[in-house]
Amino acid sequence: MDDTLKIVEVPRAQPLYAQVKTLMMQRLIAGQWRPGEMLPSEFQLAAEFGVSQGTVRKALDELTAENVVVRRQGRGTFVAEHDDHRALFHFFHLVGPDGERRLPESRLISVRKGLAGRLEAGRLDIGRGVPVIRIRRVRSLDGCPAIAETIAVPQKLFPDLADIREVPNTLYDFYEQRYGITIARAVERLAAVSANERDAKLLEVTPGAPLLEIDRTALALDGAPVEWRVSRCVTSNHHYRVELG
Amino acid sequence: MDDTLKIVEVPRAQPLYAQVKTLMMQRLIAGQWRPGEMLPSEFQLAAEFGVSQGTVRKALDELTAENVVVRRQGRGTFVAEHDDHRALFHFFHLVGPDGERRLPESRLISVRKGLAGRLEAGRLDIGRGVPVIRIRRVRSLDGCPAIAETIAVPQKLFPDLADIREVPNTLYDFYEQRYGITIARAVERLAAVSANERDAKLLEVTPGAPLLEIDRTALALDGAPVEWRVSRCVTSNHHYRVELG
DNA sequence: TAGTGGTCTAGACCACTAG
DNA sequence: TAGTGGTCTAGACCACTAC
DSSP states (O other): OTTOOOOOSSTTSSOHHHHHHHHHHHHHHHTSSOTTOBOOOHHHHHHHHTSOHHHHHHHHHHHHHTTSEEEETTTEEEEOOOOHHHHHHHHOOEEOTTSOBOOOEEEEEEEEEEEOOHHHHHHHTOOTTOEEEEEEEEEEETTEEEEEEEEEEETTTSTTGGGOSOOOSSHHHHHHHHHOOOEEEEEEEEEEEEOOHHHHHHHTOOTTOEEEEEEEEEEETTSOEEEEEEEEEOOSSOEEEEEEO | OTTOOOOOSSTTSSOHHHHHHHHHHHHHHHTSSOTTOBOOOHHHHHHHHTSOHHHHHHHHHHHHHTTSEEEETTTEEEEOOOOHHHHHHHHOOEEOTTSOBOOOEEEEEEEEEEEOOHHHHHHHTOOTTOEEEEEEEEEEETTEEEEEEEEEEETTTSTTGGGOSOOOSSHHHHHHHHHOOOEEEEEEEEEEEEOOHHHHHHHTOOTTOEEEEEEEEEEETTSOEEEEEEEEEOOSSOEEEEEEO
8 A cells, every 4th residue: 555654664674573563562652552442453464564464473472472462362452451450460469378469458548749859750750840649548458458658650641630539449540541541561679678657657567667668660651650659568468479480 | 203202192282382392391301401402403393393393483482481492593592501690680689779780799607407397398399307408698799798598408409419518609500510400480479577686697787677588489490399598688778679561 | 605593474274252 | 154363384585603
């Protein structure tokens, strides 16, 4: 077709399948394909990009491995969505003594507007003094308060978040549905700290008790940081689980 | 060939490439292909297994993704080895404030024989009272003692380990070269704890100081647990880094 | 130059899903 | 039954490595 994008300009700068993958990624970032939507079939995509079905498949295989799309035999290829299961499986690593994950319950403490401090500015890659929204909450596991959480996001990306009365338990699908922001990846920094007075009150432990601090920066599809979250966790009944390849 | 293994007995119980992968994995576990060795080429493997080159490639792609083999264009496919880089990159997650990894230095405290207690028996999947070897050491980062480590392994798998005077810094390549045991995967359980008297002395902190406890079970190629390691870490100058997909 | 893995194609058939 | 992804094949050419 005339309006088909020419992919190869300088031959073999990148493999064809990588170019196709980049083009599809760009559409996903631009919101041309929305979460939950079905993508065109392999043959349609192959025709559109002017490559073979196998090349499209290789690009889709990589996007599948990165949890960007989900493929279901007989049904089609869909843009990945943030449901409870994904939140729990990919972004929540606290498990009980049995190794089983549990979805925590949340109690909202406050939602406030503010201006980015040094740390927030660094983590969110914005300037100091830029408006942010801060959320505080306590999350419970098995009925016991276990996680004291502070969340900071740029106000620009989440315009009316500060006016929200009830914040849902799993935030990432909320970000996606209400603000069109998909959390694709995250980096966590873990350290052991001592509970301060406030932690102690919220988590019902003695001041000075050891807590696991999880400092998470969450990134959107395009790699930009969009949320900074610090969770202080009681680990007497739960632990953080990591699998190493 | 006459002695070629027939792969398909019940057609399509598993995809062909998965069967090929399993067969190759069995050879790796049996030590028929040793770490560092070169595997036959795709075409040779395809001929041997009676499948096409593409099917072998798919199996090799998965083994590559699992860090079991390493492929180098123009050279061949090799059984993965435990070098310092792999130890650092796949099995060591403590990084400095800049996010860079550093290889820690080790000071050996003791190597002792003993009998498996309840926890050791559970983690190593052996019976209580089975002979084990316990290693204690302190590891330093940037010259400061930062990790107090206790390691337990079944004596049966590491016959003369208790007689060793000097234990090398990176144990996994040592296990591989001396005992033919390849560590393929590991599961870590993280929690925050308070330093006891011994921790405090070894790590030069005050008793009660918060420490990050890393409880790791390391698994061999066949999935059997072969090492249990508990590391208590000072995280005032370093943190444990996790990337979430 | 020969041998290896890396890419790309074209086409076949199977397994699953939905109407 | 039609359409989708999943598997498998056969063959071509390229890029890299070693001799």
